Amino acid sequence: xxxxxxxxxxxxxxxxxxxxxxxxxxxxxxxxxxxxxxxxxxxxxxxxxxxxxxxxxxxxxxxxxxxxxxxxxxxxxxxxxxxxxxxxxxxxxxxxxxxxxxxxxxxxxxxxxxxxxxxxxxxxxxxxxxxxxxxxxxxxxxxxxxxxxxxxxxxxxxxxxxxxxxxxxxxxxxxxxxxxxxxxxxxxxxxxxxxxxxxxxxxxxxxxxxxxxxxxxxxxxxxxxxxxxxxxxxxxxxxxxxxxxxxxxxxxxxxxxxxxxxxxxxxxxxxxxxxxxxxxxxxxxxxxxxx
Amino acid sequence: xxxxxxxxxxxxxxxxxxxxxxxxxxxxxxxxxxxxxxxxxxxxxxxxxxxxxxxxxxxxxxxxxxxxxxxxxxxxxxxxxxxxxxxxxxxxxxxxxxxxxxxxxxxxxxxxxxxxxxxxxx
Numbered sequence: 001x002x003x004x005x006x007x008x009x010x011x012x013x014x015x016x017x018x019x020x021x022x023x024x025x026x027x028x029x030x031x032x033x034x035x036x037x038x039x040x041x042x043x044x045x046x047x048x049x050x051x052x053x054x055x056x057x058x059x060x061x062x063x064x065x066x067x068x069x070x071x072x073x074x075x076x077x078x079x080x081x082x083x084x085x086x087x088x089x090x091x092x093x094x095x096x097x098x099x100x101x102x103x104x105x106x107x108x109x110x111x112x113x114x115x116x117x118x119x120x121x122x123x124x125x126x127x128x129x130x131x132x133x134x135x136x137x138x139x140x141x142x143x144x145x146x147x148x149x150x151x152x153x154x155x156x157x158x159x160x161x162x163x164x165x166x167x168x169x170x171x172x173x174x175x176x177x178x179x180x181x182x183x184x185x186x187x188x189x190x191x192x193x194x195x196x197x198x199x200x201x202x203x204x205x206x207x208x209x210x211x212x213x214x215x216x217x218x219x220x221x222x223x224x225x226x227x228x229x230x231x232x233x234x235x236x237x238x239x240x241x242x243x244x245x246x247x248x249x250x251x252x253x254x255x256x257x258x259x260x261x262x263x264x265x266x267x268x269x270x271x272x273x274x275x276x277x278x279x280x281x282x283x284x285x286x287x288x289x290x291x
Numbered sequence: 292x293x294x295x296x297x298x299x300x301x302x303x304x305x306x307x308x309x310x311x312x313x314x315x316x317x318x319x320x321x322x323x324x325x326x327x328x329x330x331x332x333x334x335x336x337x338x339x340x341x342x343x344x345x346x347x348x349x350x351x352x353x354x355x356x357x358x359x360x361x362x363x364x365x366x367x368x369x370x371x372x373x374x375x376x377x378x379x380x381x382x383x384x385x386x387x388x389x390x391x392x393x394x395x396x397x398x399x400x401x402x403x404x405x406x407x408x409x410x411x412x413x
Contacts, residue, residue, distance in 0.1 A: 008379065008397040012404060018374075018395035022384045167399070218307055231306035238305070238350065239398055242377025246397075249380035257378055259304055259352045 006093055006115060008246075010103075015111050020102040025250065028096040035064045037095050038082045040109050044074045047105035140176045144275075152197065153290060156244055157277055160288060163240045164279065168216045172279040179274035183289065186210070187225060188266035189233045190289075191241050195255035197248075202268065203237055205286035212283050225264075234260040297413050298323040300342040302333035302359065303375065304351045308398075312346060312375075315402050319409045330354025334362045341367070344412055346405075347392075349376040349383055357386045364391040373408055375400060 007025065010016045016024070036050035045053075045068065053067050060067070065079040074082070094112065097103040103111070137157045141150035157174060164172050185204035193199040205213065207225055214232035215222045222229045238260050245255050274291030299322045301312045309326050316322055325340050327333040331353035337345065345363065349356035360372055374387045379397040387395050396404055 011379075011395075011397050012399075012401050014404065014407060018379075018384060018392075019388060021379075022381070022388065025381060025384075227306050228310070231308070235305045235307050239377045242350075242379070242398065245378050245380050249382065254380060254382045257350050259350055 008243075009115050010093075010097070010111055013111070013114065015107060016097065016102050020097070020100070024093060024096040024100055024102060027100055028092050031092050031096045031099060033092055033095045035068070035079075035082055036105070037091055037098065037108065039068065039074065040105065041091055041094070041112050042078070042082060044078055044082075047109050049073050050105060137174075137176070141275075144178055149197075152248075153275065155247065156199075156201075156290060157288075159244055159247065160240060160277065160279075163236075163243065164281075167236060167239065168213065168281075170216070170281050170283070172281050175278040175280065177276050177278070179270050179276050179289070179291070182267050182270050183276070183287070184265070184267040185287070186265060187233070188263045188268065189230070189237055189260060190263070190268075191234075191237050191260040192258040193241060193245070193255050194258065196253055197255060199255075200271075200274075200289065200291040201237065201241060202289040203233060203286055204268070204289060205284075209281075209284045209286045212281075213286060230262040234262055294323065296321050296323050297343040298325060298340050299409075300325045300327065300333070300336055300340060300345045302327040302330075302336075302345065302351065302356070303348040304328050305348075308348070308375075312405070315405050316409065318402070319406050320413060322409075322413075328352075330356060330359040333359045334366075337363050337370075338366060343371070344409070345370065345372040346375045347372050349374060349378055349387075357383070357390055360387065360390045360392055371412060 007021050011018060011021050036054065039045035040047060040050060053064055056067050057064065068074045069076060069079060094108050098105065098108060138150060138154040141153045146153060157176065161172060161174060164170065183204055186206045187210040188202055188204050190200065190202035193201065210225055210233060211222055211229060214229040217236040218232040222232065241257050245257060248255055268289060271291050274289060277288040277290060279286055279288060299316060301309050301324065303309050313324055316324060325336050325342060327336045330351045333347065347356045347360060356374060356376065363370055363372060371393045374392045374395045375398065376383065377398040379395060384395055394408065
């Protein structure tokens with residue numbers, strides 16, 4: 001799930017260009033994640049130590065982990081932990097970039113450290129948060145009887161929480177309910193997604209929450225629900241949906257977004273199968289509609 | 292534009308993005324800035340102003356950025372168009388590069404990326 005976050009990060013920081021990212025994402029489908037990359041990510045080994053083990057492997061018929069333990073670079077417990085984390089999305093992309101020679105081991109190490117620092121937690125913590133959130137949210141959708149779509153909804157909501165933390169600078173407590181009646185909102189910002197899956201997404205809230213959300217995302221005080229406020233909330237939804245689409249694209253599902261729309265005093269008719277994700281913030285609640 | 296300053300066309304339906312881009316570009320140098328809020332007006336303003344650089348969103352009303360890019364390239368083959376989109380899916384990346392985009396920046400963009408592009412051109 002985070003491979004695209006990491007891809008965006010590398011692109012945005014200038015480590016790679018768009019062509020290299022496209023190439024690596026394509027190559028990533030067949031990539032085999034090597035322990036050297038995992039060891040660097042975990043901070044157990046330096047790029048030089050990994051290179052040393054790779055060179056030793058050319059001379060002796062031993063596995064990477066075995067040699068690394070013999071050299072005292074890692075313990076057996078660390079090796080087992082590394083083997084268990086061989087499917088981390090962002091590391092698969094890192095491996096693809098190394099294999100395709102778009103990054104060196106040293107550049108990857110630097111990028112990973114910077115990535116973790118920017119996300120405010122270690123990649124292991126990042127994955128634990130992701131796993132726990134996803135599992136809990138996934139259970140909620142299972143309770144509604146959603147199976148296949150439930151995974152997608154769960155991914156959507158997990159990403160939403162992360163994007164609220166990242167772009168709105170506040171951690172929400174979310175409550176998910178099946179929509180039982182029409183929803184009328186003072187401000188209704190929506191964006192439709194089409195393709196193999198059709199989704200209606202929206203942020204519904206009152207004026208005060210609308211202005212707070214707009215101000216926090218724009219990083220400037222917005223006092224009126226004018227064009228700038230509408231553009232800000234619309235762009236937050238657009239940015240979140242864009243990242244969701246990229247994640248779906250990485251899983252082989254290509255979707256398209258429509259331009260976002262902002263309406264005042266709008267009633268959204270309950271289509272029969274829709275969810276309301278209420279985000280409880282420190283400054284009030286807003287609803288995210290998922291239908 | 293009658294002066295000798297380079298002209299940059301910002302195409303995005305979000306006023307916030309255009310404002311942030313404009314502020315960022317003002318810090319990078321002295322440019323004529325032209326703004327378009329839809330795919331159709333992007334192409335029209337491109338014809339009208341013959342910009343030296345274009346920042347082009349993909350998801351826009353009227354006409355999407357990939358279609359607008361193709362029309363811009365048809366008008367001026369060597370134009371520098373940087374796609375600026377939240378939707379950096381495989382298909383969009385591929386379509387943009389095949390249509391002749393110079394680069395693709397995934398939103399949220401950072402000032403350093405814009406600076407890098409602008410300084411490498413002007």
